[in-house]
Each structure stands twice: as C-alpha cells, then as structure tokens.
Amino acid sequence: MQWLDANYLNMIDGFAYAGLLFLIAVGLSLVFGTMDVLNLAHGAVALIGAYIGAAILGGGAGAAAPSGLQFGAAVLAAAAAGLIGGVVLTMLTNGIDDHLRQALLTLGIALIASDLISRSFGADERSVAAPRGLDKSVDIFGEAYPAYRLFALGASVLIGIVIYLVLEHTQIGAVIRAAVADRAMVEAIGHRSTLLLGGVFAVGASLAAVGGALAGPVLGAQSGLDNTILLWALVVVVIGGLGSIRGAVLGAVLIGQVLTLGVSTLEEQASYLMFGAMALVLLFKPAGLLPARYGAAGGH
C-alpha cells in the first residue's frame, strides 16, 4: 500500500507516456508489417507534425491558449502532411526490397528533412501550448497532474481502437492482411496491391505526424526530437514484435512504465533502463513479445 502511494503517479504517467509511444510507434510497425519497408524517416515525419502543431498553436510567453478548434485543425493539418509524406516515401521506396537499402534511403531522407525543418523554423526549441481547458493540472488523489497528458492518453486509446477495428473487422482491413500474406493472389482477385500498400504507408506516416502533433504539448518541438522519437518507436516495435498492433500496445505500455516507474525505482540506472528492457526481451523472445500473426515480420 505504501509502495502504491509512492508510485501511483509514476504509473499513471507511465500509461500517459505509453499512449504517446503507441501513437509514435504504431505507424512504423504497420508499415513494416504490411509493406515490409523499414522506414527510418518515421521520426522526421513525426517532427513535422510537432512543428505544424507549434506553428498553429504557438506556445510560451504571451501566447493565448489555443481553442479546441485550433487544436483539431493542427492535428488534421499534421495528419494531412503525414499522408503526403507517406505518399512521397512510398514512391521513393517502391521497388526496393532490400532492408539495408531501404534503411539507408529513408535515413538519408530523414537527415535532409530534419535539416530543412531546422532551417525553416530556426534552431531554438519551441514549446507547444495545450488547448484551452487542458492547459491546467487536475487533482489525482491529492497530487497535481497535467490534464493534457490524460487527454493524450485518451486520444491514443481511441486511435488504437480505430486501427484495430479497421484492420480486423472491415473489408479493406482483410484485403490489407491478405496482401501481406500473398500479394499475387490479391492482385489476381482484382486489387492493385501497390495502391493498397501505398495507402497503408500514407496512413502510417500520417499516424506518426499526428503522434508528433499530439505529443507537442508534452515533448515540445526541437531539432533532435526526430531521433528521440525514432529511437523510441524502434524500441517499442522491437519489444512488441515487428508488424503487430497488439505488440505495439504492449511495447508502449512496457516502455512507458520503464520510463517512469522504472526511472523512479532505479534512478541511478535511468540512462540504461530502456535498452536494458529491450535487451532482455530480445534475449528471451527474439521475435518480440507478440509477433504478428500475419505479415512479413519473422517470415524471412
């Protein structure tokens, strides 16, 4: 009981972080699982989302808290930018099946993109304002907790449920899963798989940008954030199992707790905890905790 008293806020914050981590990682996992493309420009796309949030919402001294409408507009704008980014990335990676070449190509794109971003927005770190009503702290059992983090957790859960329902319970979800399992067969029954998979790539990138925008009020927008986000996404996806949505959820929850409860408990080892957790998982479950039931991951 005493332990719970001392740590419940860490655990709540761990879940809030898990929500953000899931949003950031699920697009990467989806694209790898269905298209077999390792997209290292994922973090850069998320950073574009964060800067779109910063540009629309503002933040810092003298900035009024944006309305819910503005916030919605920022998220939608980020989603649209992500879609475009995804389409561009699809065209560039089309026909490249080798993972190393994919990684090099997308990493190069990421470096160029982050340089362009810091040139157009400046090197100064931006803070992003939370929307009105969510820009304050709420009371959780007597401890102050920022309301926006709870909202971000709720939004992530909602988006996660939508992804799950689309993939598992709709016609298009079934076709995507089928295309992953046997691309030729799907084409034979009249679906153009490039179009389909390009759409998945666009949605994956869009999710990254939305994740970046939603994370803005927590993580801010600054150069270098793209690398942090990419690293987190890779760790979450590797722990959960490449290409698996349920795995991304589990990986995000695990890393979320490691980054809060773990850091609080093992303060001295804080720097190594995330990679320590990943190493442990890889040692005992090399394919991740919940590898994809369908999809390319592990099938090579």
Add this chain to the structure above:
Amino acid sequence: MNAPQRRRSRHIPLATGVLALTVLAAGCGSSLGNEGGSDAAAEVKVGLLLPESGVYESLGKDMACGWNLYLDQHDDRLGGHDVEVVRADEGEGPEVGVEAGTKLLTDDQVSVLVGVVHSGTALGVKEAAVQRKVPFIVANAGARDVADGSPYVWRTAFTNSGVGASIAEEVATSVDGPVFLMAADYAAGREYVGGFREAFEAAGGKVAGETFTPFPDTENFQPYLSKVKATDAAAVFAFYAGGAAIKFVQQYDDFGLSDDVQLYAPGFLTEGAVLAAQGDAALGVKTTLHYSNLIDTIENAAFVDAYRAHCDGADPTVYAVQAYDAAAVLDIALDQADGTDSASIAAALSKVGEITSPRGNWRFDADHNPDQTFYLREVTDDGGTLGNAIVEPLSE
C-alpha cells in the same frame, strides 16, 4: 670539468636568441617603416569562435551581436587599431569546435582568440592556444579548469561553481526547511550543484536530497519531481539549460510544485530564448546571475537601448554582455600593448584593471575569472513580456 661546459651551453641559446632578435628587428623595422612607423596603424587579427549552427545557435547570435555592438560603438577599432575579425563556427561540441579553433590559430594566424560557448571546446581550444602562446578570451564556457591563471587565458564570463555558490547563502537564510538539489548529469551540472552545496552547507543549510538526471536524454521529469514531493523539501535548487530548461520549468509547474516549493537556479534556467518558450510556468522562479537586462543603472539602460537598436530590437542577454565585455577587455589591453602580436596582447591583458560593464564594474581575479557581483533575479511579467527582475545584489 662540468662547470665550464655548463656555462658554455648556457651561452649558446643566448647567442642564438640575440641573433634571432636582430633578424626579427630588421624584418619588423622594414614592415613598420612602410606604415609610417606608427604602432597604432597596425591591424589586429582577432579570431571569433562562436556557435553558428546547432543547439547553441541562439547563444552564438547573442554573443556576435554583443561583440559587433562594441566594435560599432568604437569605430571598428580596438585600442586604436583597425580590427580584422576572422569568424569560425564552433558547432555543438568539441569535435567540431576544437578543430575550428585550431584552424583559426594555425591557418589564419590570429593574434588573439575570442568566444566559445561549450566548456569541452574551451578546454581543447585553451590547450591549443596556450601551446602557441596566443591569448584566448573565453566569453562563456564555465568549467572550472578553463581559466587557471595562465597568462594566455582570460574569462569574461563566470565559473559554474561560482554561480552555484553565489545564491547559497540567500537560500540558506530565506528558505525555512531543507532544499532538494537536481541537475543534468554532466560535468557542468555537477559543478553547479557542487558549488551550491558546499556554500549552502557552510551557511547552515540542510539538503533534502540530490539527483542527477540523464543528460541530454531526459524528456520527462515526472519521476524526479514526484521524488522531490515525497521529501520534506521546502525549495529546489536546479541547473538546466536549453531545451531541458524549458521542459523542466513547465513540468515543475504542471506537477504543482511551483505553488509551494520555491525553485532556485543558476540564471541560465530562465535566460534568453528559453524564458519566452517557458511562458507563465516560469513566473516566480528565482535565479542568480551576473547580469539581467533589467539592471537599473544608467550604464545598463544605455547599453540596452544601443543593443536593441543594433540587434533587431532584441533584449541583451548575459551571453551578449560577456562578448561585449570581451571586446572591452581587448580594447583596454590593446591600448596599453606594445604591438598587435600575441605576446604584446598577452602581456597587456594582465594590466587591464577595472572593466566598466553593463553588468557593473568588475576585474579579473588571480585565476583570470571575473570578480563580479551576482544578482538575485525573479521572473516577472511586465505587460505580457517575461523578464528577470533584479531583487537584490547577492554578496559573495
């Protein structure tokens, strides 16, 4: 048998030295003759090493502005000499900065080197400068070992531990209860906290706890802030700068500490661009620093006006003043120097005496760090603009 030999061996370098001097004098004589024999006409070549890219870009911009303002106010002359400034990009860390500094020393053959934000870079550049006997005026980097009394190294900025120590007595007397210490886990963070802790405990203060957060990878301070709340800390002393400073101050407020646990810090926590990004979360934070643009003196008011006019309306930061003062130091030294070469400048630097500055007058101490006044500052809102209002000067 040994004695005569030793005497002879002592004579050989002496003779060579005399010979070299004669040759040198002959060479100099002709070149000086062309310029009318006047020392004052000789140009001085200054290497300005400041970050022009990366995370310290805004600091570099402020410092360049302060440096340029001083030159602008003095007809682009220092100590009566025309100035040729060779600029180089310090980048984000020593791997870029030391090389850029060494290049200024070797390829560009500058007579004096000015600038450097990053302490690791400063230590590397110092080594190269001292080896070549070129004076190095450090305009920011605060690591203890940068200035050590070497005749070639002079710092117009501060020492990390000195900034930390400056506010210790104030915290010990005005806070009723123990104080929690936290900082980014790297050399500077440990120097700030170490300097504070030593002086704080000497003044009778009690420490509630101490934690160092991973640098630079701490995005979330929640676990640490919860830990602070779990202690009986009545105040926090923390060192963060840049992006971490923004997140730390905002989360300190988000998690409800700002209401009843006073936050004290070295002034870099709320200086320049980061203060604007922190927004209202920074209100009430108390810091110590050797400058604020809100210092209420005639000298500073004139400086702030001139700086705004010269630098697109921006308010001067501590970084700008440190570079401005570096130019002032060089101005005084060159005025007294026998020439514009490194040796003459190094010799004259030990005779600069008191420097008139927007921060208040100061002079170099035995280690060649500024002996200066620190100010207790508090973040206040002046009609939508946040600023570091001066509460009172701190006695060291």
